[in-house]
Amino acid sequence: MAVMQMDIARYQTRETTDALADQARKLLLIAIGIQIAFLIPSLLAYLLDERLLNGVGVWSKPIKFQTSIAITVGTLILLLPLLDEAVRATRVVRWSAQAIAIAGTLEIVYIVLQAARARASHFNNDTPLEMMLYSVMGVGAVTIVVGCFVFGWMIWRHGRRDMGEGLRFGATWGLMIGAVLTVITAGLLSSGALAEPGHWVGGVRSDADGLFLVGWSRTGGDLRVPHFFATHIMQALPLLGLLLDRWAPDKARAGIWIGAAASVLVVAATFAQAAMGKPFL
Numbered sequence: 001m002a003v004m005q006m007d008i009a010r011y012q013t014r015e016t017t018d019a020l021a022d023q024a025r026k027l028l029l030i031a032i033g034i035q036i037a038f039l040i041p042s043l044l045a046y047l048l049d050e051r052l053l054n055g056v057g058v059w060s061k062p063i064k065f066q067t068s069i070a071i072t073v074g075t076l077i078l079l080l081p082l083l084d085e086a087v088r089a090t091r092v093v094r095w096s097a098q099a100i101a102i103a104g105t106l107e108i109v110y111i112v113l114q115a116a117r118a119r120a121s122h123f124n125n126d127t128p129l130e131m132m133l134y135s136v137m138g139v140g141a142v143t144i145v146v147g148c149f150v151f152g153w154m155i156w157r158h159g160r161r162d163m164g165e166g167l168r169f170g171a172t173w174g175l176m177i178g179a180v181l182t183v184i185t186a187g188l189l190s191s192g193a194l195a196e197p198g199h200w201v202g203g204v205r206s207d208a209d210g211l212f213l214v215g216w217s218r219t220g221g222d223l224r225v226p227h228f229f230a231t232h233i234m235q236a237l238p239l240l241g242l243l244l245d246r247w248a249p250d251k252a253r254a255g256i257w258i259g260a261a262a263s264v265l266v267v268a269a270t271f272a273q274a275a276m277g278k279p280f281l
Contacts, residue, residue: 017085017086017089018085018089020088020089020094021085021086021088021089022088023089023094023097024080024088024093024094024096024097025077025080025088025097027094027097027098027100027101028073028076028077028080028097028100028101029077030101031069031073031100031101031104031105032070032073032074032077034104034105034108035066035067035069035070035073035104035108036066036070038062038066038108038112039063039066039067039070042059042062042063042066042112042115043059043063045059045115045116046059046060046063051118053115053118053119053120054120054205054206054207054208055206055207055208055209056207056208056210056215058115058116058118059115060207060215061111061115061121061122062108062111062112062115064215065107065108065111066108068231069104069107069108069144071232071235072104072144072148072231072234073100073101073104075234075235075238076097076100076148076151078238079151079155079171079175079238081160081163082155082159082160082163082167082168082171083154083155083158083159083160084158084160087154087158090154092150092154093150093151093154096147096150096151097147099143099144099146099147100143100144100147100148102143103139103140103141103143103144103147104140104144106136106137106140107137107140107141107144110133110136110137111137114130121134121137122134122137122190123190123197123198125197138186138190141186142183142186145178145179145182145183146179146183148175148178148179148234149175149176149179149180151175152171152172152173152174152175152176152179153172153176155168155171155172155175156172156176159171159172164241164242164244164245164249164252165241165245165249165252165253166240166241166242166243166244166245166249166252166253166255166256167238167241167242167245168241169241169252169253169256170237170238170239170240170241170242170244170256170259171237171238171241173237173256173260174233174234174235174236174237174238174241174260175234177233177237177260177263177264178230178231178232178233178234178237178263179234181226181230181233181264181267182227182230182231184230185223185226185227185230185267185271186227188223188271189223189224189227194223194274194275199217199222199223199224200217200220200221200222200223201220201221201222201223201274201275201276201277202219202220202221202277203217203218203219203220203221203277203279204217204219204220211279211280211281214228216279216280216281217279218279218281219279220277220278220279221273221274221275221276221277221278221279222274222279222280223271223274223275225270225271225273225274225280226267226268226270226271226274229263229266229267229270230267233260233263233267236259236263237256237259237260237263240255240256240259241255241256244256
């Protein structure tokens with residue numbers, strides 16, 4: 001009888017752990033669903049709405065941010081299995097997922113609302129309300145990258161040892177280095193330390209005729225370039241780890257260190273280039 005009660009208690013504990021472990025994934029799935037739900041009408045509006053902001057369609061920015069946040073959240077969903085159920089069930093992981101989901105949703109709601117009003121969402125201090133909401137959005141952006149850093153930290157401390165070393169190391173350092181460099185480059189962008197508020201350094205202060213797809217300036221420096229490379233280290237290093245596990249598992253750890261060093265150099269070089277007022281291409 002006592003053995004049966006122990007089995008039941010163990011089963012119930014296991015069920016509770018599984019349910020808690022699945023919360024983080026569900027929260028992130030909801031977050032990515034919201035971004036996609038916003039993305040579809042934004043794409044339609046981009047095709048139909050002829051209003052311009054900084055020389056490009058007003059819906060250009062929402063589309064970029066919806067895509068970027070969806071990629072970031074999707075990366076975390078794919079990397080969650082690097083943590084076993086017990087770790088995913090911890091409050092640290094669940095609360096990080098919740099913070100990312102809420103911050104990402106609120107950020108994109110504000111960006112969409114400003115696009116609908118043909119008003120800038122970033123570097124906009126024209127009214128007290130917009131100044132306040134821009135600051136709140138900055139807090140939300142920092143919350144997302146801090147959440148990514150926490151995921152990287154948890155994988156480093158509690159990552160499953162039965163997974164490939166390249167993927168585990170790539171996820172750890174990709175999320176942590178990417179988060180730190182994203183905060184630094186975003187801080188320099190918003191501070192106005194290198195130029196007037198905005199991403200341009202010299203050149204024509206307009207996004208018209210920018211680089212294909214990303215829209216980076218082709219007449220002067222653009223601080224969005226190092227910010228872009230910093231953010232996407234979060235995808236580049238895990239992907240490198242996957243490839244190393246497949247083709248050179250015995251060199252996975254060294255390969256990730258080389259990849260991490262190269263990523264930091266790319267961010268530093270593109271930042272120096274932008275700071276000198278030179279276009280990326």
